Amino acid sequence: xxxxxxxxxxxxxxxxxxxxxxxxxxxxxxxxxxxxxxxxxxxxxxxxxxxxxxxxxxxxxxxxxxxxxxxxxxxxxxxxxxxxxxxxxxxxxxxxxxxxxxxxxxxxxxxxxxxxxxxxxxxxxxxxxxxxxxxxxxxxxxxxxxxxxxxxxxxxxxxxxxxxxxxxxxxxxxxxxxxxxxxxxxxxxxxxxxxxxxxxxxxxxxxxxxxxxxxxxxxxxxxxxxxxxxxxxxxxxxxxxxxxxxxxxxxxxxxxxxxx
Numbered sequence: 001x002x003x004x005x006x007x008x009x010x011x012x013x014x015x016x017x018x019x020x021x022x023x024x025x026x027x028x029x030x031x032x033x034x035x036x037x038x039x040x041x042x043x044x045x046x047x048x049x050x051x052x053x054x055x056x057x058x059x060x061x062x063x064x065x066x067x068x069x070x071x072x073x074x075x076x077x078x079x080x081x082x083x084x085x086x087x088x089x090x091x092x093x094x095x096x097x098x099x100x101x102x103x104x105x106x107x108x109x110x111x112x113x114x115x116x117x118x119x120x121x122x123x124x125x126x127x128x129x130x131x132x133x134x135x136x137x138x139x140x141x142x143x144x145x146x147x148x149x150x151x152x153x154x155x156x157x158x159x160x161x162x163x164x165x166x167x168x169x170x171x172x173x174x175x176x177x178x179x180x181x182x183x184x185x186x187x188x189x190x191x192x193x194x195x196x197x198x199x200x201x202x203x204x205x206x207x208x209x210x211x212x213x214x215x216x217x218x219x220x221x222x223x224x225x226x227x228x229x230x231x232x233x234x235x236x237x238x239x240x241x242x243x244x245x246x247x248x249x250x251x252x253x254x255x256x257x258x259x260x
Contacts, residue, residue, distance in 0.1 A: 036063040043088040049160040050096050050236060062099065066091035073109055079125065080116035080150050089157055090114075090148065093167030096236055097175060100258035106174055110144040117151050125149075135166040137173045137182070146170055163234035163242070164217065172232040176225060184224030189256050198252055202227055205249060215245055232257075 036044075041063065044051045051062055069091045075082055090112060098104040119125040119133050134152035138145035148167055156165035179187040184202055185195055202224050208214040209221040220230035235242050235253045243250040253259070 036067055039084060040066075040088055043085050044092060047085070047089060047157045048092045048096075050099075051092060058099075061102075062092075062095060065095045065099070069094050069106075072105065073112060075112045075114065077114045077150075078116075080114060082114050082150075086114060086150060086153060089153055090167055093153075093156075093165065094171050096168055097172055097232060097257055106171075108144060108174055108177055109146060112146045112148060114148050114150050114153070116149070118149050119147065135170040137170055137177065146174075161238050161241070163215075163237045165233045165237055168236055169229045169233050172229045173225070176228060182225045184226075184228040186228070186256060194252075194255070198256075199224070201248060201252055205231070205246070 044059075044063070044066075051059060054062060066088065070087060073094075075087060075090060094106065115125045117125055121133070133147075134149045136147050138147070148170065152166040156167055173182050175189070176182045176184065176186045178189075179185075185199060187195060190198065205214060205216065206221045206224075206227055209216055209218060216227075216234060217230045220227040231246075231249060232253065235250065235257075239250070239259075
């Protein structure tokens with residue numbers, strides 16, 4: 001009698017435990033198991049050269065990382081409609097420089113505002129002649145925010161060989177900021193022994209820009225922080241050309257971003 005009662009009691013308990021474990025696993029793995037739509041994949045294939053050159057397995061990893069990024073960062077249009085193409089290009093820009101770091105997230109980013117065009121220091125994108133900013137990472141009251149010009153975002157992926165990509169530039173600033181300062185030295189990703197040699201390399205390359213002996217964008221001589229972001233754009237957009245023209249810098253960035 002007792003054994004029969006025990007069995008009757010055990011069955012619903014077992015069912016509940018199995019249901020609980022399966023339900024908990026499903027919730028925890030929801031973002032991982034969710035697949036990118038065919039339309040999203042087509043956008044990546046068409047617009048993102050970095051993605052096109054990945055293996056099938058790495059493409060699946062890239063897609064998953066894009067989805068996780070879009071799950072954690074709010075993207076909103078200001079005076080413009082944000083389309084699926086924009087979402088995918090922004091996500092790709094976020095993942096490209098951190099693709100080697102499987103667990104990397106952007107804890108210093110919560111919101112991205114997409115403007116229709118360039119803006120100024122007071123965030124105006126209409127009616128001002130001084131609108132020359134294509135993207136920025138917020139500081140102070142704007143900490144955790146990023147602003148991207150939609151036109152600059154699209155232009156960055158339109159020409160994959162010019163070494164310019166505004167969105168990648170801004171995400172590299174966030175990587176640089178992970179150690180607490182946007183200073184051109186992503187110490188979080190570097191061995192201490194390589195910091196000073198990298199600083200010296202930056203100074204040498206900035207000097208070459210000033211002497212018109214470099215094809216790195218002139219904006220790179222603004223500061224070490226801007227140089228790092230500008231060089232990273234070039235590195236990810238056209239690595240073959242970058243390796244030929246800047247072998248020492250190519251080697252340094254390959255080690256920092258763990259690119260083979």
